[in-house]
Amino acid sequence: MWTLERLRWLREQAGMSPLSDALSVQVIDILTDLERESANSLSTCQTEPATSFRVTFGELGERDA
Amino acid sequence: MRDESLARYTAVELCLHIRRKHIAVEELVRSCVDTALRVQQTTNAFTVIDAEQALRVARLADQAIANDVAHGPLHGIPIAVKDNYLVEGLPTTACSAVLGHRQLSGEATVVTRLRDAGAIIVGKTNMHEWAYGATNEVSSRGPALNPWNPQHITGGSSGGSGAAVAAGAVPVALGSDTGGSIRIPASACGVSGIKPTHGLVNRQGVLPLAWSFDCVGPMARSAEDLALFLAVLTGCGRHDVTIKDGSLTPSAPRRTTLRGSRFGVLRGDGFECALDVDRCFNDALKSLRNDGAELVEVGIPEMGFGFAMWKVIMHAEAAAYHQQFLVDAPELYSNTVRARLEAGRCLTAVEYLRAQQYRTGFNRYVYALCRDVEALLAPTLPVTAPQLGQQSVRYGGQERTSQDALTRMPWLANFAGLPAVSIPCGIGDMGLPVGMSLMGGLGSDFKLLGVAARFQSITDWHAASPA
Numbered sequence: 001m002w003t004l005e006r007l008r009w010l011r012e013q014a015g016m017s018p019l020s021d022a023l024s025v026q027v028i029d030i031l032t033d034l035e036r037e038s039a040n041s042l043s044t045c046q047t048e049p050a051t052s053f054r055v056t057f058g059e060l061g062e063r064d065a
Numbered sequence: 066m067r068d069e070s071l072a073r074y075t076a077v078e079l080c081l082h083i084r085r086k087h088i089a090v091e092e093l094v095r096s097c098v099d100t101a102l103r104v105q106q107t108t109n110a111f112t113v114i115d116a117e118q119a120l121r122v123a124r125l126a127d128q129a130i131a132n133d134v135a136h137g138p139l140h141g142i143p144i145a146v147k148d149n150y151l152v153e154g155l156p157t158t159a160c161s162a163v164l165g166h167r168q169l170s171g172e173a174t175v176v177t178r179l180r181d182a183g184a185i186i187v188g189k190t191n192m193h194e195w196a197y198g199a200t201n202e203v204s205s206r207g208p209a210l211n212p213w214n215p216q217h218i219t220g221g222s223s224g225g226s227g228a229a230v231a232a233g234a235v236p237v238a239l240g241s242d243t244g245g246s247i248r249i250p251a252s253a254c255g256v257s258g259i260k261p262t263h264g265l266v267n268r269q270g271v272l273p274l275a276w277s278f279d280c281v282g283p284m285a286r287s288a289e290d291l292a293l294f295l296a297v298l299t300g301c302g303r304h305d306v307t308i309k310d311g312s313l314t315p316s317a318p319r320r321t322t323l324r325g326s327r328f329g330v331l332r333g334d335g336f337e338c339a340l341d342v343d344r345c346f347n348d349a350l351k352s353l354r355n356d357g358a359e360l361v362e363v364g365i366p367e368m369g370f371g372f373a374m375w376k377v378i379m380h381a382e383a384a385a386y387h388q389q390f391l392v393d394a395p396e397l398y399s400n401t402v403r404a405r406l407e408a409g410r411c412l413t414a415v416e417y418l419r420a421q422q423y424r425t426g427f428n429r430y431v432y433a434l435c436r437d438v439e440a441l442l443a444p445t446l447p448v449t450a451p452q453l454g455q456q457s458v459r460y461g462g463q464e465r466t467s468q469d470a471l472t473r474m475p476w477l478a479n480f481a482g483l484p485a486v487s488i489p490c491g492i493g494d495m496g497l498p499v500g501m502s503l504m505g506g507l508g509s510d511f512k513l514l515g516v517a518a519r520f521q522s523i524t525d526w527h528a529a530s531p532a
Contacts (some may be wrong), residue, residue, distance in 0.1 A: 010411055017395075019407060026404035030380075031411055037373035 002031045071096040073530065076142050076290040079236060083141045086130060090141035090185070094123035097143040097187050101234040103117075108210045108219075110228035112148045113155055114188040119143065122185045139297060140183030145229045145238040148189045149196055149272040152176050159272050160204040161194045162397040163390050167346070173270030175239070175281060175298050177201045179499060182297045187235055191225030194402045196241055196274045197383060198222060199249050199450075199471035203399045208453060211254060212441075212531040213497050217450040220253035220471055222246040222274075226284050227254035231531060237285040237294055243274040243379060245475025248487035250447035251284050252500025255489045257527060258284040259291045259515065260475075261510050263482035266298045276380035277421070278375075278479035287527055288488060288517035297512060318512065320519035324357030329415030331443040335368025336474065337461030338447035345491025345499040353442075360453050363434055363441070363442040365477070371427050375476045377412060377420040384409030428481045433507035435483065440513055443474055446499035449493040474502065486517045489526040498529070 007024055011017075019027065071093055074082070082088040100114045105111050126141040146152055149159045153172040158164040180186070191209040193201045201224025202208040209224035211217040212232040219228045227250030230238050234364040242260040257343030259282045266281050273279050283294040330350060338346070354360055365371075384391075387406050395403060434441060448458050451467045458470045465473070480484035483504050490501035492519030501520075505513040521527045 007411065014410070023400060023404055023407065024401065027407045027411070030404060030408040034373055034376060034380075034408075038370055038377075051452065 002028045002035070004028065070170040070227030072100050072285075074236065075287045076139070076236040076285060077287070077293055078144055080138065080140070080293075083130060084135060087195065090126040090130065091120060091123040093141065094185055094187065095117050097235055099234055100232070101188060101229065102233055104212065104228075107215050108212050108228040108232055109207050110191055110209055110225040110234065111145065111188045111318075112158070112191055112206050112225070115155060115186065117236075118154065119185050119187045126185065127184065135183065137297075138293065139179060142184050142237065143187045143235050144179060144184045144291075145150070145190045145226060145235045146176060146186055147223050147226050147238070147240050148192050149241055150176055150189075150239060151270040152186060152189065155189055157189075157207065157272070159195045160192045160206050160369050160400075162205050163394055165205060166319065173281075174267040176270065177295075178297055178300060190223070190229055190238055193222035193224065193246075194399050195272070195383075195387075196222040196243060196246055197402045197405055199245060199468050201250065202453065203401055210453070211450050211497070213255065213450075214495070217452050217495075217497060218253065218467075220249035220446070222250075223284065224250045224254075227251055227256055227258070230254070230256045230284050230286060230390050233530065237283055237290055240282060240284050241271055241274075242280045242282060242475075242479065243278045243474045244375065244479050245360055247280075247282050247284060248445050248475050248478075248485060248500070248502060249471050251487040252489075252498065252502075253450035254500030255526075255529060255531075256283065256284050256286060256407070257288050257291055257486065257488045257521075259486045259510065259514065260294060260478055260484065261295060261299075261492035262484045262507050263479070265484075265508070265510060273386055275379040277378055277382060279350055280479070288486065288514045288521055291486070292511060292514040292518070295514070299307040302451075318515040321513050322352060323516070324438045326357070326359065326516070327359045327377055327437070328353065329363040329441045330360050331365065331441055332362050333364035333522045335365065335372070336443050337463075338444045339449075339460040339493075341493040341495075342444045342447060342449065342460075342499050345493065346501060348444070349501050349520070349524070354522065355400075355520070360442075361438070363438075365431060365434070367427065368477075371423075371480060372476055373421050374420040374427070375480045377416055378424070380405060380409030381412045381417040381420075382409075384412070384481050424480060431477070431481045431483070432506065434449065435504075435509075440503040440509075440516055443476065443502050443504075445487040445502040446471055449474060449495055449497035449499060478502075478504050483507060484513055486513050488517050488520060489529065490520075490524070491526060492529065498526075
């Protein structure tokens with residue numbers, strides 16, 4: 001989960017200058033959305049087509065499967 | 066011939082009229098400059114209008130025609146160029162204050178190709194700051210406004226190019242596309258645009274956003290014009306495009322029917338849209354079916370996850386390109402663009418590489434779909450152009466940010482590196498244009514344009530223009 005503290009710590013470790021609180025909130029929103037959209041699995045995402053790729057979708061999908 | 070009528074000709078038509086000496090190039094360029102200056106008041110489409118130089122080149126083009134010499138397939142055709150292309154003699158800022166005081170020299174390879182083919186640069190166009198946004202509201206030159214209704218956005222990031230073509234200032238303009246930046250404003254402004262196959266068109270001299278996805282391409286009034294320009298942009302059409310009695314023959318196959326053609330209609334997760342867009346899209350499908358096309362419904366799983374992976378790659382690559390600018394002059398970025406870049410700096414190498422690895426598998430599925438059809442069809446955008454300042458839109462039972470809504474379908478072609486064309490296919494409830502997207506297999510660019518041109522020969526949505 002992204003928080004102001006985590007962002008500040010990460011930037012400090014990387015030697016980056018601090019951000020204003022307002023900008024930090026925007027950055028956190030973007031990173032939080034990314035985590036949500038990728039089901040919190042950015043670091044464990046599939047490296048091969050997921051099994052759901054085998055699900056059939058209409059005529060083409062059936063033939064592909 | 067009255068000046069205002071010149072603004073509605075396609076580039077293909079203008080090529081013929083110039084060669085037959087029905088239209089003087091100077092008259093044409095003057096008409097374009099006058100229109101550009103006029104519509105600039107209402108659309109803010111241009112960052113610079115270079116009337117003096119354009120008219121000087123136009124007079125030389127007329128002298129050549131008087132001697133029965135044409136310098137290339139685009140002899141005398143006025144164009145506009147997005148402000149992230151280097152153009153010799155004109156400033157390049159990517160509509161960002163970061164580059165406002167820097168002098169960038171040189172010229173993009175494709176701009177030189179167009180000049181060599183006879184095109185005349187009338188000006189440069191407004192864009193979303195650094196091409197890093199889909200609305201064109203964020204720009205050091207102020208937002209670009211939709212010629213159909215200036216209360217609405219043009220879409221972006223090539224919003225000025227879309228507005229310039231839609232408003233009749235130029236027949237063709239150049240854009241760039243990392244997640245829909247050509248097709249989004251093409252759809253929102255009611256013009257045609259193509260994102261070519263990744264790597265097909267040279268990008269040297271065009272400021273990047275994310276190199277894995279970036280493509281450059283044309284926006285125009287017809288698919289036939291797109292084919293003419295794409296042939297030149299790829300470098301294959303400089304000397305071998307011929308004109309014979311009204312028919313240009315670059316590489317786009319001329320179709321007389323769609324009988325025997327099979328198209329996939331994208332439905333399901335990731336392809337939801339507003340009711341008026343759905344109505345226009347279904348009417349377009351009916352036109353294709355009436356012309357003999359076979360349509361089959363298909364879906365692509367994990368569209369939401371793929372969308373997130375596209376963003377991971379884009380944010381990371383953009384942050385890498387902007388690394389030094391962010392250290393030197395962070396205060397010169399707008400807050401929204403800087404926030405995206407700073408988010409990209411927080412992503413790890415592992416996350417970036419995992420996203421790229423995921424992309425490989427995802428694309429394998431998409432390529433398999435493309436092998437069985439001539440094109441995959443979908444609305445270009447799920448909604449018509451949002452109002453200026455509108456932060457979110459609601460469709461398909463969900464509320465999304467305008468940025469996410471506008472990129473939610475177009476990203477797919479960039480993720481897969483595939484060519485995709487957007488063409489007008491109707492007018493929505495708000496009186497704003499709706500676009501249809503045709504996406505094909507790698508390298509099928511001209512084949513797609515042949516289908517798009519056929520659609521435009523049986524419908525007339527591409528000829529509609531703002532009041």
